[in-house]
Structures are given as structure tokens and as C-alpha cells.
Amino acid sequence: xxxxxxxxxxxxxxxxxxxxxxxxxxxxxxxxxxxxxxxxxxxxxxxxxxxxxxxxxxxxxxxxxxxxxxxxxxxxxxxxxxxxxxxxxxxxxxxxxxxxxxxxxxxxxxxxxxxxxxxxxxxxxxxxxxxxxxxxxxxxxxxxxxxxxxxxxxxxxxxxxxxxxxxxxxxxxxxxxxxxxxxxxxxxxxxxxxxxxxxxxxxxxxxxxxxxxxxxxxxxxxxxxxxxxxxxxxxxxxxxxxxxxxxxxxxxxxxxxxxxxxxxxxxxxxxxxxxxxxxxxxxxxxxxxxxxxxxxxxxxxxxxxxxxxxxxxxxxxxxxxxxxxxxxxxxxxxxxxxxxxxxxxxxxxxxxxxxxxxxxxxxxxxxxxxxxxxxxxxxxxxxxxxxxxxxxxxxxxxxxxxxxxxxxxxxxxxxxxxxxxxxxxxxxxxxxx
Amino acid sequence: xxxxxxxxxxxxxxxxxxxxxxxxxxxxxxxxxxxxxxxxxxxxxxxxxxxxxxxxxxxxxxxxxxxxxxxxxxxxxxxxxxxxxxxxxxxxxxxxxxxxxxxxxxxxxxxxxxxxxxxxxxxxxxxxxxxxxxxxxxxxxxxxxxxxxxxxxxxxxxxxxxxxxxxxxxxxxxxxxxxxxxxxxxxxxxxxxxxxxxxxxxxxxxxxxxxxxxxxxxxxxxxxxxxxxxxxxxxxxxxxxxxxxxxxxxxxxxxxxxxxxxxxxxxxxxxxxxxxxxxxxxxxxxxxxxxxxxxxxxxxxxxxxxxxxxxxxxxxxxxxxxxxxxxxxxxxxxxxxxxxxxxxxxxxxxxxxxxxxxxxxxxxxxxxxxxxxxxxxxxxxxxxxxxxxxxxxxxxxxx
Numbered sequence: 025x026x027x028x029x030x031x032x033x034x035x036x037x038x039x040x041x042x043x044x045x046x047x048x049x050x051x052x053x054x055x056x057x058x059x060x061x062x063x064x065x066x067x068x069x070x071x072x073x074x075x076x077x078x079x080x081x082x083x084x085x086x087x088x089x090x091x092x093x094x095x096x097x098x099x100x101x102x103x104x105x106x107x108x109x110x111x112x113x114x115x116x117x118x119x120x121x122x123x124x125x126x127x128x129x130x131x132x133x134x135x136x137x138x139x140x141x142x143x144x145x146x147x148x149x150x151x152x153x154x155x156x157x158x159x160x161x162x163x164x165x166x167x168x169x170x171x172x173x174x175x176x177x178x179x180x181x182x183x184x185x186x187x188x189x190x191x192x193x194x195x196x197x198x199x200x201x202x203x204x205x206x207x208x209x210x211x212x213x214x215x216x217x218x219x220x221x222x223x224x225x226x227x228x229x230x231x232x233x234x235x236x237x238x239x240x241x242x243x244x245x246x247x248x249x250x251x252x253x254x255x256x257x258x259x260x261x262x263x264x265x266x267x268x269x270x271x272x273x274x275x276x277x278x279x280x281x282x283x284x285x286x287x288x289x290x291x292x293x294x295x296x297x298x299x300x301x302x303x304x305x306x307x308x309x310x311x312x313x314x315x316x317x318x319x320x321x322x323x324x325x326x327x328x329x330x331x332x333x334x335x336x337x338x339x340x341x342x343x344x345x346x347x348x349x350x351x352x353x354x355x356x357x358x359x360x361x362x363x364x365x366x367x368x369x370x371x372x373x374x375x376x377x378x379x380x381x382x383x384x385x386x387x388x389x390x391x392x393x394x395x396x397x398x399x400x401x402x403x404x405x406x407x408x409x410x411x412x413x414x415x416x417x418x419x420x421x422x423x424x425x426x427x428x429x430x431x432x433x434x435x436x437x438x439x440x441x442x443x444x445x446x447x448x449x450x451x452x453x454x455x456x457x
Numbered sequence: 458x459x460x461x462x463x464x465x466x467x468x469x470x471x472x473x474x475x476x477x478x479x480x481x482x483x484x485x486x487x488x489x490x491x492x493x494x495x496x497x498x499x500x501x502x503x504x505x506x507x508x509x510x511x512x513x514x515x516x517x518x519x520x521x522x523x524x525x526x527x528x529x530x531x532x533x534x535x536x537x538x539x540x541x542x543x544x545x546x547x548x549x550x551x552x553x554x555x556x557x558x559x560x561x562x563x564x565x566x567x568x569x570x571x572x573x574x575x576x577x578x579x580x581x582x583x584x585x586x587x588x589x590x591x592x593x594x595x596x597x598x599x600x601x602x603x604x605x606x607x608x609x610x611x612x613x614x615x616x617x618x619x620x621x622x623x624x625x626x627x628x629x630x631x632x633x634x635x636x637x638x639x640x641x642x643x644x645x646x647x648x649x650x651x652x653x654x655x656x657x658x659x660x661x662x663x664x665x666x667x668x669x670x671x672x673x674x675x676x677x678x679x680x681x682x683x684x685x686x687x688x689x690x691x692x693x694x695x696x697x698x699x700x701x702x703x704x705x706x707x708x709x710x711x712x713x714x715x716x717x718x719x720x721x722x723x724x725x726x727x728x729x730x731x732x733x734x735x736x737x738x739x740x741x742x743x744x745x746x747x748x749x750x751x752x753x754x755x756x757x758x759x760x761x762x763x764x765x766x767x768x769x770x771x772x773x774x775x776x777x778x779x780x781x782x783x784x785x786x787x788x789x790x791x792x793x794x795x796x797x798x799x800x801x802x803x804x805x806x807x808x809x810x811x812x813x814x815x816x817x818x819x820x821x822x823x824x825x826x827x828x829x830x831x832x833x834x835x836x837x838x839x840x841x842x843x844x845x846x847x848x849x850x851x852x853x854x855x856x
Contacts, residue, residue, distance in 0.1 A: 067704065075740040196803050197733040211701055217740030219839060253743040254791060302788055
């Protein structure tokens, strides 16, 4: 990787910058050559896109603060309407120029006012013609705002006649941004994703001081081996690495193995990581719960995730109602007679489950059914006689409130209410036990 | 066209004629540049400077992007004419009265004859979408009536702009249109390329400028460079994209590498033309790639009809059970998380907004990638397991 050099910036700054942004040297050198010297006009707009956590925001921020270029950094998710966005930009401009003085609140409704106030603010900042960078993070939100915001920002240099460059950062490609009538095309730049070697290098930088770097690298290797197929997100991997390291070190701490005993460490950590994939990765349980679990050394089977099916306790008839609803949703009407009228003695529920796999109705989702059909199926699957009391009907309505069933159509249909079952097969299986 | 416009403006300012014109041309064909040029020439002509209104010193044009509303436009006009103190607290019944008042005020301020005013409206097509098109109506109205010499020039990139104007506005417009098309051929394109890259004569370091210009001459005769330019020329004749390409190439010039080479231009061209979606696909994890391949197969089988997550998961299961040796059978929620990541990257788009009633797994979606894009991306995908690649290639042997 070439060293960063640029005649306009002092070499010490550049060296420091290089140490802060590993594996991104070529992108930074491209950016530096585009920025040029401080006074030079740069491109009016730059569009940077790349995967989640490929370092776009981080590199941009470090670059601008290390080299101390005048900039304004705004996240478009935080300031989601045009008014909030424009006011924030102007406030940041004001606050960086006046230092510790009180900043008076700025009112800016339209882009017209923004351009006027922007010219004033830039003049008052004594920039001496240095390029001002406006960085808009998560720029895909700009598409949701008013239609003239995005084209106006792309042309801001032309509209305000000042030395300003707008940088847009996003995950989504430029083709999906372009407005219908066309606009001023920005300079697009791609931040490539990290390869597995890069990920290893970056993650190994965070090793805690008690253990050697090799030990930590071996741990990262194992972690990447399990998780690399599923996710390449740097932030998630860092989170997982931090959480599971204590468990990995346990054998060493307990004295059972030393640092080089890779097989033992692997046997210890492997089921743990697999469990982590199902729970912490999916955010089913929080990281503090996970750490507590590690300390107690409890059975992994006791984990109660967010979507665990054992949370819901239903009364006796409600369970039957739900199962009947599931059957009604996924079976076509003509098979009802075959399934429910012939009496094979004890009708077990597992028979019904197997037959469902074959229908392609599974793939398309649940179908709505009328109330009468639900009751008919209910009578046939419950062994003893069920009277159509208000109890049963109220249980149906409570299932609707729990969003396990949903009502289809308006309230005042002539044929009676129609419902749809909104739970999956696994849920039904869990209830049927 | 330059002469035409210059003549038009000169007539307004010198002879006091009112006029209106539209400059139409695709993006990047130089409309604004043309106008600025003409204005500069105008200011240099002696007889004009005495008549023209003083506020031309700055950059006074009304842009469709900024003035989204007629009221805003009017305030902007007031401000640029520096008549705020005159307008003050007056309340106007209608837009036309307001505008007439402004022009009256101007007239009184100067000599007996009124000053010619030039209104430049950029992004003209956006003004057309205002309510009732009042601003346009009034401006054109004034340009037709004989009191103040006013010229209205609109810049737009839509060819059908005349159809968008209302009837009463269209009748007041003089239907003068100036078309700007990039109608140069490839030889002229190369000449433009040379001219852009050459350093001007005033460059301080004489010998370097000489070397640089020689290099540029050499480059423009090089075959590979001509190929690169030909590619770009076939794609778009726009000068702005040429600029971008040259910027990319020039950014490789450093102190150690002072002269531009053909390799630089080729590298720049390659970067310029990369398929951005292929770049994104390059960064996906293996599980997500499998999901995309499953969706591609579904598209092939069902001929492009929308699918939902459950179908994709089924296909994936079929692959795992029958052929996969390197893929571990992931649980359904993990696959769901990968699928949602694809949604976030907008490679898959739902057909309708997700509502609270329908379950997320059954929402219908469509894939925004082409199958040839997917196959190309797979070729360059690093460390792709071979059975995944083979699954992608074989399409119908699965059912």
C-alpha cells in the first residue's frame, strides 16, 4: 500500500492519518488528490457508496478532523426534514465560527433562504477561500424529502458561487438516486468491502493487553470461520468478538490449557459460538443477558429469546381455536370434508401436520376463512362436545387482539366476519405439545 | 446560437424592445455557460453599460430549484431589485399588481425612459409546475405590453416544455426557441479533449508547460487513448462526463508521476464504467449470495413474477438438502436476517408497503438485479464455494 503523500499537507499529519485508517489507504489518497490544496476549487459534489460498516463515515470524519479542513457533518436520518437539515447546517457553521459565543437560533424554511444565509455565514467565517465540505451521511433519506433538495445540493457550488463541496455517503447505488429529469452528476466513488484478510487485520488490532497478539489472532480466526459465511459486517463482528472472548479465555484462566492448545480451545468455544449465532446475532437476547449466562455456565437450552414460543400461555379452548384457524387457513376448502368427517378413531394432530407440507399454499401465505368454517373444524377436532357459548366467541376476539388471528375485510360484512391465521407452523407445533 | 442570443439581448437593452426566449438543451450542453458568456460580452459593449440596470454585477438569476413557490419568487425578485424598502408594508391584492408596482418603482428611480430588465429563469420546467403559473403569466404579459422593456430567458432541459405551458401563457410567449445540441463528431471530440488538457500560455513554469502539452499531443494520437474516448463518446456526448473522466485520470498525477500516461486514462475509464451494483454484490456474504441465486432461479421458473421470502427459503432448503457440501444449514431466523440486509441495500424491493396485517415472510417482492449481472458478479466473487457456483449455472434441473 503506498504511503500517503501530498504536497499541501504536512507529512506528520498524513502519517497519523494513515495509522488511523488501516486498509483504506488507496481511497484516502484518491480523496486527497481530489481535494487538492485548501484554496483550490474541488468537484461540486462527490457520492461515496459502499457496504454497511465499510468505513465511509469513519474515514471521512478522521480525514477531515486530522487535516483540519473546515467541514460540516450532518446525518440525514437525524435531521429528516428539509427544514431541520438546513437549519442544522447553518447552526454548525455559526457555532464553529463564533467559538464560545451564544449562537442565536436560525430560521430557515426554504432553500432560497438557505442559499442567502449560507453566503452570509461563509463570509463571516473568515475562511480565506478554503474549501468548505458539507458531509451528508445516510444520503438515501434525501430522496424522501422534498424533490428539490437533492439536485440543489449537487449544484450547491454553482448556486452559491462559493468554494464548497458536498459529499454524500450512502449504501445504495447512485442509479437509484437519480431524479427523473436528470441532475448534475456527482463524482461517484466506491469503498470496497473488506476482504477476509483485512477483517482479520482490523479485528486483531483490538486485542486486550493481557494476552499476546497471536492468541487473539487465533481467536479471531475461529470466529471468522464460523461467522464469515453469514455476515461480513465489521460492527457485528466486533460486537461478537468482544462478547465471546471471555469464554474463549476460560480454559486458559482455569489452567486447563495454555495459550497454544488450539484444539482444546476450539472444542470449548465451538458450541458456544453456534449458540451465539442463534441468539446474540439475531438480537434475541441482549448482550448483558448473554454475559450473565456465560458466568453462570447455565444450560443453553434455558435461553428465553424474544420470539420464544413459550412466552405465550393460552387457555385450553384458545389453543384449539388457534390450531383450527391454522388448519382453516392452509387447507383448501374441498379437503375439509375428507379430513374432518371420516372418523378414523383417534384423530391425531400430527397427521394433519404432515399433509400440510405438500400443499403449495404454504408458500403463498394464509387464506381468509369465514367464522362458520372455523367453528366447524373446531367441533371436529375437540373430543368432547363444545357449545357455541359467548366464551368461545370472546376467545376468538382476544386472539385477534393478540394478533394471532387477523380480521380480513370490514366490520359489517353480510356473510359474517372472516379471519386469517397469522402464526407459523413452528408456533403451532409448540402449542400443540 | 451565441450570436442569436447576443443580438436578442442587445436589442432589448439598446432599443428597448421586449422579448422572450427559451433555451432548450439536454443536461450538460452548456446552456448556463452560453448565457454567462453572452452576458459578459454584453457588459463589454459600450452602449449598453449606461442603460443596463446596476444589479447585474452579482449572479442574479432565479433558479427553479430555489424558488419553488410564486411567493418566494416574488420576494427574491424584490430583493434582487433592491426595492425592499419601497415595498415595505404594502399589501397587494394580486401578484400582477405587485409586479406592476415593482416595475413602476424602477421607472421612477431613473430617467424618463425605463431601464431594461433581464429575467433569467433557470430550470424553467420547475416554474411550470407552480400553481396557475402566475409568475410566468405575469412575466410574459409584461414582456408583451409595451411599457417596460423586459426580456425573459428560460433555460430548461425538457424538449416538451411548450406543452406544459398553459394556453394563456403560451400565447404570450414569443415562441422563440434556441436549441443547444451536442452535435460534434468524434474528431472534434478529440480536439476538445486536447484543448481541455493543455495548459494555457500563462502557466508560470514554461518548460513544464511545454513538456505537458507535448505529452497531451502524443496521447491524443495514441490508439488506446482513442479507444477509451470512443467508448465514452458512444455512451454520452456530454462534456461533463469527459470532465469527470479526466479528473479521475488527473488525480493519479503526483510529484513522482508528473506526466499523464495512457494507462492512467484506461484505469480511469475502467473505474468510471464499473457497474455499481456488481460492486455491491461483491461485498455480500455467502449466505446472501445463495439467497440471490435462489431468487434468480425463481425468476427463471416463474418468468419474473414476484416472490416472497417463504419461496426463497424453500429453494434454499432444496439446495442444502440435495447438493451442498460446504454450506451449513442455517436456521430460518438467520436466513431472515440476511434477507433483510438485502432489503436494506435495495437489491430486493417489496411491491407494496409492508402493513401490520400481513406477515413479513409473505410479502411479495421483486429482485432488482438482472441474471447476467448476477452471473458476472459471481465470476469475480472471492472464495465462492464451487457448489454454489454450479448451482447458479444449472437452472432447471431442480424441480
